[in-house]
Amino acid sequence: MSSHPHSPAKESVIDLLGMLAYGELVAFDRQAIDARLAPDLRRRAQLSTMAADEIHNYRQLVARITELGADPQAAMKPFVHVIDAFHDSTAPRNWLEGLVKAYVGDSIADDFFREVAGLLEPADRDLVLEVLHNEDHAEFAVTEITAAIADNPAVAHRLALWARRLVGEALSQAQRVAAEHDSLTLLIVEGTGDLAKVGELIKRLMQAHAERMTTIGLNN
């Protein structure tokens, strides 16, 4: 059935795309709400635009799930609980927390999907690479965060704690996904080679995250 020996099962791919799709739908929803925390209309519109882009990605993912013969709602459903739990536990209390969340979350998600894309067949790989976030988003977040820290260095410590909490919550939900969804775990374990390789993947993600935090002054 598969086009090469390590090509992942269709079921795993649908799971992955379903998880991504629901992630996009919720990212839209949460960023749209977080936009209200903006100090002015220009910034509010900027985060609203970032939110709107997630819906564009959502639509592409849903189109691919349908193309693979699956029902997008059914594909998303197993991930509703865990993704909602992440967002419920990490609702930003102010504009900067919202931006840090968008930046940290989008960056780790992009790194993860860039790695996973390499395990997929061309059509799915291209799609997953296409729904990575726009560089503009990261630039906007970095500019805002570094300006806020320059303005008041005390916010760096608070935001660093916040970023750590975001990552902690994300890892704990990721563990739940791994435990509950054998097909996804299998996709990654078989794709990377073995469990040790999965450990290395997580290490790479955390390393890249730490470097980003240092760059924007949130390593304290």
Place this chain on the structure above:
Amino acid sequence: MSSHPHSPAKESVIDLLGMLAYGELVAFDRQAIDARLAPDLRRRAQLSTMAADEIHNYRQLVARITELGADPQAAMKPFVHVIDAFHDSTAPRNWLEGLVKAYVGDSIADDFFREVAGLLEPADRDLVLEVLHNEDHAEFAVTEITAAIADNPAVAHRLALWARRLVGEALSQAQRVAAEHDSLTLLIVEGTGDLAKVGELIKRLMQAHAERMTTIGLNN
């Protein structure tokens, strides 16, 4: 200064575009929230997509305001209060109310802007006509609303009352805009010819609205 005798003052055009732009930004925000009322993920994504399209329009309007040499934030600011007041007084309590609001509001707004576009010079006219809502949105809303009424005819009466309230609130906020913003009032009065013509314009908008309500079974 003007290219033909009745071309509106630049200040009036900037006011109009500012009002439209803030209207789009808030429409995004409210529809994003209303999407949460959807009974399933497919419908939720549909309203989220409608919301995302408003941001696309917002960006075009802001680009034109900037092109005209004005500050988009300053152009929007005078309309924040009145547009927020409309939405605060018409927060949908359920999915169908949200859809009726999107449908009624978008349709009247589109009719209004189609009329006003005719009073503008080509560049602004084309832009205003371009940010009219996608036909898909109306079709989706009409399908959902008529299906819900077919399913339970009792909802028609409730939704008809709701639609009437929406129009009442919209008219009362429109009167405030007219009273507070001479430049906009002037644009319309001078563009249409006289106050009687403005009355006819409002009559046409209400007539088209009534016909839409009859079509979807909300005329009772």
